Amino acid sequence: MGEELGLFEAIYNCRAMRRLKSDPVPEDVLIKLIDAANQAPTGSNAQGARWIVVRDQAQKEKLAALNKTAVAAYAAPASGRAAALAHQAADKRARMLAAVLWQAEHLHEVPALVIACYQFDRPVGGGMAQAAGGGSIWPAVQNLLLAARALGLGAAPTTLGLANRQAAREVLGLPDNVEAFCLIPVGYPLGKFGPVTRLPVAQTVRWDRWQ
Numbered sequence: 199m200g201e202e203l204g205l206f207e208a209i210y211n212c213r214a215m216r217r218l219k220s221d222p223v224p225e226d227v228l229i230k231l232i233d234a235a236n237q238a239p240t241g242s243n244a245q246g247a248r249w250i251v252v253r254d255q256a257q258k259e260k261l262a263a264l265n266k267t268a269v270a271a272y273a274a275p276a277s278g279r280a281a282a283l284a285h286q287a288a289d290k291r292a293r294m295l296a297a298v299l300w301q302a303e304h305l306h307e308v309p310a311l312v313i314a315c316y317q318f319d320r321p322v323g324g325g326m327a328q329a330a331g332g333g334s335i336w337p338a339v340q341n342l343l344l345a346a347r348a349l350g351l352g353a354a355p356t357t358l359g360l361a362n363r364q365a366a367r368e369v370l371g372l373p374d375n376v377e378a379f380c381l382i383p384v385g386y387p388l389g390k391f392g393p394v395t396r397l398p399v400a401q402t403v404r405w406d407r408w409q
């Protein structure tokens with residue numbers, strides 16, 4: 199699969215790809231993903247998106263351990279996680295959980311864990327940072343996911359591994375004006391790419407006002 203994948207084809211086929219091979223991803227390809235991510239807009243054109251590409255085995259193991267703890271809580275019957283949604287039947291939801299559990303077991307084997315961070319011009323507390331920086335980092339994350347898809351790489355946006363914010367900060371060595379928002383495992387896919395399944399547009403759009 200080459201770069202010629204069209205934008206709309208990438209958008210409609212950019213599923214969360216959790217099962218990944220351990221084969222390394224060339225550094226120039228990782229740089230290309232981040233360069234694509236950096237083309238996204240940021241509030242006031244502040245361009246505070248920063249990326250930590252984790253390839254070191256010991257670092258990957260620490261992040262994988264954090265993710266495993268959070269996934270165990272997410273997967274627990276008492277977590278309140280819905281077994282089915284109006285738009286996602288129980289069997290599909292179970293398959294998603296199986297993929298999340300697979301990822302939790304293998305995260306340390308994924309060749310690159312890309313951490314999407316935002317650098318503020320001053321220290322910002324966790325909640326504030328989420329509100330202030332989220333809008334300026336998530337467009338970049340989506341750019342990265344689409345670029346990965348266009349290049350035939352598997353990736354997925356994840357946050358569970360960063361849920362223990364203090365522990366994640368320490369592992370990543372973040373200064374107090376930098377927040378980590380998303381952990382994106384990147385590698386060559388074990389399975390096949392496929393189309394995303396989303397709500398029909400008629401169910402999500404209203405014209406001119408809500409009611």
Ligand SMILES: Cc1cc2nc3c(=O)[nH]c(=O)nc-3n(C[C@H](O)[C@H](O)[C@H](O)COP(=O)(O)O)c2cc1C
Nearest residue numbers: 212213214216298301354355356357358359394395
């Ligand atoms: C804000 C956000 C947080 C997410 N966190 C996780 C996560 O921690 N672990 C995970 O495996 N997937 C995570 N996902 C991926 C979603 O589960 C996935 O995008 C959704 O189920 C749709 O999957 P699909 O694109 O394959 O249809 C996250 C997605 C978003 C947008």
